[in-house]
Every structure is written in C-alpha cells, then in structure tokens.
Amino acid sequence: MPWPVFEGHPELFTPDRAPAGKDVYFGVALRKDQTSGKAENCKPTRLVWVDVDLADHPGLTGGLHKDTLHQTAPEELAEYKAVLLAQSINTLADHGLSIRAAVDSGHGVQLYLAREYATDQADTERFNRALAHLLGGDLKSTDLARILRVPGTHNLKNPARPLPVQVMFTDETATVTDAALNALPQPERAAPEPIERRDAPAPLPQPGATSHERYAHSALAREVERVRSTGEGGRNQALNDAAFNLGTLIGAGILDEVHARQELTEAAQQAGLDLGEIRTTLHSAISAGRLKPRDLTRVGQRPPTAGRGTIGKHAGQGSDTTPAGVADVLATLPDDKAPSLAQYRDLVLADFHDSGQVYRYHQVWRTWWEYRQGVYVEVPDEVMSQKVDLTLQNHGFTLKNAQVTEIMVKIGRDPMVGSRIVDQGAWELNTRSGILDLASGDLYDHTPDYFSIIQSAAAYAPFQVSYDWLTFLNQAVPDEGDRELLQMFAGLCLTGDTSPQRALLLIGEGGTGKGTFTRVLQTVLGNLATSSAIENIKDGSFLVGTLVGKRMCVVSELPRSFDWLPFKRITGEDHISVDVKNKTPYTTKLDMKLVILSNVMPFLGDDVSNNSLLRRFLPVAFNVRPAEQDPTLIDRLTHPDELPGVLNWMLDGLRLLQERGMRFPSSESSSLTREIVEESNQVISFIRDECRYTRDVTATSGELYDEYRKWCGTNGHKPLSAKGFSKQLLAAGRYFGKTLVRERIRTGTIFHHITLSTSPGGWEGEA
Structure with missing residues (x-):
C-alpha cells in the first residue's frame, strides 16, 4: 500500500526529516485532518497490525529481562527477531493468514496485514486484539489511533546503542479475509489476581496420576x-x-x-x-x-485408537479397514476413457496391499515411509515416485511425470496413508519385541497400523541382567552417585520427554570409557540415537531435519569458540525451524537429549558467567584408565544377547528418575562444575593469586586490568579485553560467593570490596 498523504503533507518521507535524537512514529490509520490524533479523528483503514516485543517472549530469548534486552548486542537481537518473525509467519499461516509487511522495531517486530476492504474502528481493534492474543503481542497497541515506529529511523530507548528500524519482509500482494480473522480466538478478560493461600505443598503425583x-x-x-x-x-x-x-x-x-x-x-x-x-x-x-500456552500434544502422548493396531486391542486385531484388491479396482475402471487420478490412486494402493507393502506419508515433514519389521523406514521421493510409476506400468498404464506426481499427492492425502503426526508417544518405546509402554510396562505386538519411525535395537526381556555392563561401569565410574546419574539420564533417553532440560557432559581423556559408554547406549537405542557437531544444530539448518524424532544425540567434541544460543534453545524445549530441500520449512521441538564428550575441560568463554547455562549441564568425570585395554569389550557389550540387559538397566534408571519427580540432583556446586568454571574464567585464578576481598576498599579498573595483564604474561594466558575482564571479574566474585560492585565515577570506573595485595585472600569463605 502506498504511503498515505493528505494536503499539505509531504508525499515522501525520508529519514533526514526526522528530528535528531528523537524516536519517530506514524499513525497507522490516516487522520482526517491535523487537529487531533485520537481515534475519532481517524479514517477507516484496511490495515490490521500486531506489535510483538521480545521482552514478552522470554522462552525465545532464554529469559532475558527487558532491561537486559536494552543492553544486548544488536547481532544477538537480530537472531532473536529473525526467529520471532519466522515463528509468527508460521503461526499465521496455520490460520490462513499472511502478512503484507514486517518491520524490525529494534526490540521486536511489528507485523502488518491488509484486509480486502476497510470497515469500522470496532472491527480493526477486534482483529488487532485477536492477532495480539495469537502471537503474544502487546494488547495495548491494538487501538485504532496507535502510532508505530517508522522504518528508516532509529529506536533510541538506549541512546548509547541506537537500533535501526527497518523493513524485514514485504509482500505487496498479500491480503487476508475477514472470515479468517473472525476465526481467531479473542483474549479473555483478565481475571482478578487470586488471593494467596498457605496450603501445604502438593504431594508427589500418585502412581495413577495422568x-x-x-x-x-x-x-x-x-x-x-x-x-x-x-x-x-x-x-x-x-x-x-x-x-x-x-x-x-x-x-x-x-x-x-x-x-x-x-x-x-x-x-x-x-x-x-x-x-x-x-x-x-x-x-x-x-x-x-x-498467552502462550504450552504445546502438550507430545506429553504422555498415546496413539489414536485407529492408529494403534494391537496397542490397547486384543493381539492380532489390527486395523478394522481392509483396502480393496487389485481385481476389484480393475473391475471398476472405464473401458471408453482413461481412469481418473483417484482411480489410479486406488489401483496403486490395492497393488501395495496385495503385495504386502505398507506405506505412510507424513504430511508435515512431506516424507514417505515404508513398514519393515516393526518400524517405518524413510523412502526418498524419487524412489517412491518410481515405485508408483512402475506399479501403474505393470497394469498397462504409462503416465507422464506430472501425472505420477499428482497421483502421489492423492495417495498422501488418503486417510489410510497420510498423517500429520507419528503414533509413537513420548512414553512409548518401539523395541525389537514390540511396543513397550514405559509408564505401565505393558508390551504390545508390532503392527503396521502403528506409525513409528524409530526403534530400539534391543529386544525387551524384563528379567535379563548384563553383568559385563555393570562390571564396566563400576570400573570406569567408581563414584556411586555419578553412576546413578548416568543411569537416570540413560533412562530419560528412552523417552521423548525433555522436561528436565539437562544435557550430559562426559569429561575424560581417551581410553577412560566415555566413548564405550555412549557407544553402548547408541547401540541399544538404534535409530533413536544419532550424532552431530553441535554447531550444526541451529535454526534453518538442513541438518536439523535428521534430528527430528531422535531421543539422544552424541556430540563428540566442543569447539573452543561457540555460540551457546542453539544449545540453550534445544535444552530449553524451544521450537526449532527445519529447512527441507525443495519443500516447505516447518518448526518443531526436538525430543533428543544431548550427550557431550570432551577430552579436556570445556571452555565456556563469556557464557561461563551465565548461571542458566551451567544449570543445564550434568557433568560426570571418566578419569580411570584400565591397566590393560580389552579389545573385545565393545563387541561383547553391544552383542544382541547383551542389549536386553542394558535396556533393563536404563529402564531402572527411568523409574528412579520418576520417583524423584523427573529431577536430577543439582550439579552447580560439584567439584567438577567448579573446575569447568575456573578453566573458562581465568580471572578467578587471578583474583585468588593477586587480590584480597575486603568490604571497605576499592580499586580502579585500570590498576586491576594492568596487573591482570602482567599476571597473564607470567602464567602464559592470553589476556581478555578490558571490557571482557570487567565482566568476568564480577562473575569471579560470584563464583566465590562474594559481591563486587562496579561504580562509574567522574575519573573512570572503580570496583568496591577488592584490592591488589601482596597477601591475597578473603575469597574462600574467609572473613
């Protein structure tokens, strides 16, 4: 839509017309004249809009407070806003809506949608409220007289770090219908804040709890x-x-x-x-x-009755529907003209049925799957197209590629073939023996009616024990508490549950058993497990698609310099954007738990001062090297006869984790965690060696930084920048449980409660 103009108003707005040092806004609805900016002086408008602020989406930003966002680096904000825009576009698309334009407002995005025609103020504001409710936008920005930021200017909420207001996306042809907008739910009136009560804490869930x-x-x-x-x-x-x-x-x-x-x-x-x-x-x-209710479709999910086969039915009952055979379909084909696409579809499905071939199509992922020995295995599009083409040729029909493609579309829409979800719920495990209900312990027969794409390589034998596995664990991990933690995490990897929001970090030199541990778990899990470089697990990566549906992912090593945002989003149960080559992207939550291997103490860099990152790690040390390496150990532990015993060990770990309310013990105060922190923040060692903590002293940032640089030279460390040093200095104080206060004064910056000293101390709990 063109920029609105009226008599006496410039036809073209340029940024140089904006007052210096001022935020610039425009009224979305054109005013009748210049006498007032209120709603009664606004003309009807085709536009509806929503103002979505990052501060209202802490799940996306890792929980950053609004004040913190105003100090966050523009590059990091840009990543958050790109994800926010992609999520908003996908959510709107699910409701048949598309945006005309998106504007980067500095700390969020402002979305504009164009209706087919303008009506009145009530409709505009009602539609705006529905959009704000749907996308978690600002309900205070839904009135007709609202003014929003002008692209080409700057957001000056933090004058020291102006952010450009700029167009992120446009589609000049996009329009939305009032019918689609009317279908959106309206926000409920805010309920009065409940009165606090002082009841006893809720008891632990009973065994029969949902x-x-x-x-x-x-x-x-x-x-x-x-x-x-x-x-x-x-x-x-x-x-x-x-x-x-x-x-x-x-x-x-x-x-x-x-x-x-x-x-x-x-x-x-x-x-x-x-x-x-x-x-x-x-x-x-x-x-x-x-305003952003949690998606619970994957929590305790059970397959729908029609899709369970023998799950919850008598053994062998299976599906209640039998497709027609080839002879029946051929008898219905016309003699005087070519069959319709639907008839070709029925012929292909009948041929598949008669030959014992079973296929499913995932309508969200747009992928084909073939049933083999209790699990569906992905079939490339080209192979599936060839199979359909050859099937029709075998019955005397030679079609063009475009027709074959249309037939495949119809097959994918058939209710017996197409599905938007897999049947396997988060607490169901497909084993070699059948489908195991992890909550009840019941085992059900395999059936092609149960759409499962992942399967454990182990059979389920409830009373089998793997003594070789237990012996290995006792030798590799002498600490009983660490073995228990490993067992609970291994049990969690049997499920699609990610609610504990933790990742396992195994640290030790080569030959100490951490690789053997993960190799055995990967063998038990089969295609439930995978591996990936951690830097590949990010929004928009084609490689993310290979992780969908997996329950464990092994990361073999951490890079020295790494952006931890994707890691925090995965462990934080955020949705990730998945790009599919030549297909429509989609967003999903990854069910996998990360197991990270490291031969040395991982270096967390600036993120070491982020407590929310450290809380997500469960570190375990593998530091016992056997006197002699056993070259047969891996083969013995991964032998098919041993896997059921290892699976039972994992199931015992899952039951133990359930008994503890799905909560792992805190690792923040463990000696291993403290080693990780000290390795990543060299300033901790500096203040321990060169400084004293005293309540009534101060030191300038300059003298501390100069002495720190000398200390780095003596100890062979590369010094941080002055800015990085100040940040890590505060974090180092917190590490010792001390609060260092930074104060800006006329002559520079000083730190309270710390001083350089020839008799350093006062950090380790001293007075």
Whole structure:
C-alpha cells in the first residue's frame, strides 16, 4: 500500500526529516485532518497490525529481562527477531493468514496485514486484539489511533546503542479475509489476581496420576528449586523466567495458578526478594506465559485408537479397514476413457496391499515411509515416485511425470496413508519385541497400523541382567552417585520427554570409557540415537531435519569458540525451524537429549558467567584408565544377547528418575562444575593469586586490568579485553560467593570490596 498523504503533507518521507535524537512514529490509520490524533479523528483503514516485543517472549530469548534486552548486542537481537518473525509467519499461516509487511522495531517486530476492504474502528481493534492474543503481542497497541515506529529511523530507548528500524519482509500482494480473522480466538478478560493461600505443598503425583499431572508437578518443582537456589544478582530474572514457564502450563490448563504463585512466592522470599517486587514480577510474567500456552500434544502422548493396531486391542486385531484388491479396482475402471487420478490412486494402493507393502506419508515433514519389521523406514521421493510409476506400468498404464506426481499427492492425502503426526508417544518405546509402554510396562505386538519411525535395537526381556555392563561401569565410574546419574539420564533417553532440560557432559581423556559408554547406549537405542557437531544444530539448518524424532544425540567434541544460543534453545524445549530441500520449512521441538564428550575441560568463554547455562549441564568425570585395554569389550557389550540387559538397566534408571519427580540432583556446586568454571574464567585464578576481598576498599579498573595483564604474561594466558575482564571479574566474585560492585565515577570506573595485595585472600569463605 502506498504511503498515505493528505494536503499539505509531504508525499515522501525520508529519514533526514526526522528530528535528531528523537524516536519517530506514524499513525497507522490516516487522520482526517491535523487537529487531533485520537481515534475519532481517524479514517477507516484496511490495515490490521500486531506489535510483538521480545521482552514478552522470554522462552525465545532464554529469559532475558527487558532491561537486559536494552543492553544486548544488536547481532544477538537480530537472531532473536529473525526467529520471532519466522515463528509468527508460521503461526499465521496455520490460520490462513499472511502478512503484507514486517518491520524490525529494534526490540521486536511489528507485523502488518491488509484486509480486502476497510470497515469500522470496532472491527480493526477486534482483529488487532485477536492477532495480539495469537502471537503474544502487546494488547495495548491494538487501538485504532496507535502510532508505530517508522522504518528508516532509529529506536533510541538506549541512546548509547541506537537500533535501526527497518523493513524485514514485504509482500505487496498479500491480503487476508475477514472470515479468517473472525476465526481467531479473542483474549479473555483478565481475571482478578487470586488471593494467596498457605496450603501445604502438593504431594508427589500418585502412581495413577495422568502424564500431564506428572509433567506439571515436575515443572513446578524444577522452577521453584531454580528460584530458591539462584544467588544475588540473578534472583528476579530467575523468578521472571520461572513464572513465565509456569504461566505457559497455566494457560494450557494443567497447573493451578494459585498454587504456582504460592510456591514461587515462598521460594523467592527464601532467595531474598522483596514481596512487592515478587508480586509485580509474578503478575507480568505469568500473564505473558498464559498467552502462550504450552504445546502438550507430545506429553504422555498415546496413539489414536485407529492408529494403534494391537496397542490397547486384543493381539492380532489390527486395523478394522481392509483396502480393496487389485481385481476389484480393475473391475471398476472405464473401458471408453482413461481412469481418473483417484482411480489410479486406488489401483496403486490395492497393488501395495496385495503385495504386502505398507506405506505412510507424513504430511508435515512431506516424507514417505515404508513398514519393515516393526518400524517405518524413510523412502526418498524419487524412489517412491518410481515405485508408483512402475506399479501403474505393470497394469498397462504409462503416465507422464506430472501425472505420477499428482497421483502421489492423492495417495498422501488418503486417510489410510497420510498423517500429520507419528503414533509413537513420548512414553512409548518401539523395541525389537514390540511396543513397550514405559509408564505401565505393558508390551504390545508390532503392527503396521502403528506409525513409528524409530526403534530400539534391543529386544525387551524384563528379567535379563548384563553383568559385563555393570562390571564396566563400576570400573570406569567408581563414584556411586555419578553412576546413578548416568543411569537416570540413560533412562530419560528412552523417552521423548525433555522436561528436565539437562544435557550430559562426559569429561575424560581417551581410553577412560566415555566413548564405550555412549557407544553402548547408541547401540541399544538404534535409530533413536544419532550424532552431530553441535554447531550444526541451529535454526534453518538442513541438518536439523535428521534430528527430528531422535531421543539422544552424541556430540563428540566442543569447539573452543561457540555460540551457546542453539544449545540453550534445544535444552530449553524451544521450537526449532527445519529447512527441507525443495519443500516447505516447518518448526518443531526436538525430543533428543544431548550427550557431550570432551577430552579436556570445556571452555565456556563469556557464557561461563551465565548461571542458566551451567544449570543445564550434568557433568560426570571418566578419569580411570584400565591397566590393560580389552579389545573385545565393545563387541561383547553391544552383542544382541547383551542389549536386553542394558535396556533393563536404563529402564531402572527411568523409574528412579520418576520417583524423584523427573529431577536430577543439582550439579552447580560439584567439584567438577567448579573446575569447568575456573578453566573458562581465568580471572578467578587471578583474583585468588593477586587480590584480597575486603568490604571497605576499592580499586580502579585500570590498576586491576594492568596487573591482570602482567599476571597473564607470567602464567602464559592470553589476556581478555578490558571490557571482557570487567565482566568476568564480577562473575569471579560470584563464583566465590562474594559481591563486587562496579561504580562509574567522574575519573573512570572503580570496583568496591577488592584490592591488589601482596597477601591475597578473603575469597574462600574467609572473613
């Protein structure tokens, strides 16, 4: 749509017309004249819009607070906004809507949709509210008189770091119908804030609890512990993140809001937060979370009755529908003209049925699958096209490639073939022996009616024990607590459940057993497991498609310099964009748990100061090298006769994890975690060697940094920049449980409670 003009107004706006040092806005709805900017002076407009702010999507940004976002680097913000735009476009497309334009507003995106015609103020504002409700946008920006940012200017909320306001996307032909907009749900009126109650904490879920109840209880316990254990400096941010995450479960209808508020309030008070601050944070974060209800379709998912085959039926009952045979279909074909595409489809399906071939088509992934020995295996499009073509030729029909493609489309839409989901739920495991219900322990026969694309390589033999496996573990990992942690994590990898939001980190030199451990788990899991370089697991990568449906991914080594954002999104259960060559991209949540191997202490760089990153690691040391290597060990442990015993060990670990509410023990204070932190933050060693912690002293940033550079030269370290040093200095203080205060004064920057000293100390719990 052209830029709106009226008499006396310039026909072309250019950035040089903007007042210097000012934010610039325009009224989306054209005003009747220049007397007023209020709604009564606005003309009807075809446009509807939504203003989506990153601050309202903490699940996307890793929980960054609005104040933190205003200090975040533009490059990092650009990544968040690109993901936010892609998610918004996909969500709108699911409702038959497409955008006319998208504008990068600096700290979010502003989306414009064009209707076929303009009506009145009530329609515009009603549609705007529905869009804001759908996309988690600002409900305060839905009025007809709203003014929004002008592309070509700058967002100056942080004058020291102006952000360009610019067009991200345009489609001059995109229009939306009022019917599609009317179909969107409207936001409910905000309920009054519930009165706090002081009931006893909810008991652990009983054995008969639903999967959603177990999931909600585990999430509540995890978030409460997260708030309670956060140290000074990150407490309100932790509360904001926890409240938002639980708000998504409240919005999904599986968590009681009153109880969640009570538990979070008590945890935040124990962490030292003020009650008024707690109430403010809870109100805003839970409200934002409610607008983005958690997708629970994969939690405790059971296949639909029609798709279960023998799951939940008498053995051998299978599907109730039998396709017609080839002879029956041929009898219906016309003699005087060519068959229709639907008749060709029926002929191909009948031929497949008569020859015992079973195929399924995933309508979201746009992939073909063939049933083989209890599991569906992917078939390339070219192979499937050739199979359909040859089948028709065998019956005397030679068709053009375009016709074969149209027939395949019709086959993929057939209800017996096409599906938008796989039947295998998060707590169901396809084994060599059958489909194992991990919640009940029941085993069901394989059937082609059960659409499963992943299968364990192990058979299920409930009383078998692998003594060689237990002996190996006792030798490689002498610590019983570490072995128990490994067992619980291995059990978690049997499921599609990612709610603990943890990754396993195995550290040790070569030959200490960590590779053997993961090799055995990968063998048991079969195609449930995979491996990948961690830098390949990111939005828009073609390689991400190979990870969909997997339950464990082994990362063989960490690069020295790495962007941890994708890792945090995977372990944080965020949706990832998947690009498919020559097909429509889609978004999904990856079910896999990461197992990271490292021969040396991993280097986390600046991210070492990020507690939310460290909390996601479960580090285990493999530091026992056998006196003699056993060249037959791998072959013995991965022999098909041994795998059922290892599977039972993993199942015992899963039951132990369930008994603990799906919560792993905290690893933040472990000696191994502290080694990782010290390896990544050399400033810790510097202040231990050269500085003293005293409450009533100060030191300038210049003198600390100069001495730090000398220390680096003496100890063979590459020094950080002055900015990086200041950041890691504060983190080093937190590492020792001390608070260093940075203050900017007229002559520069000083740090309180630290001084250079020839008798360093005061850090390790000293007075």
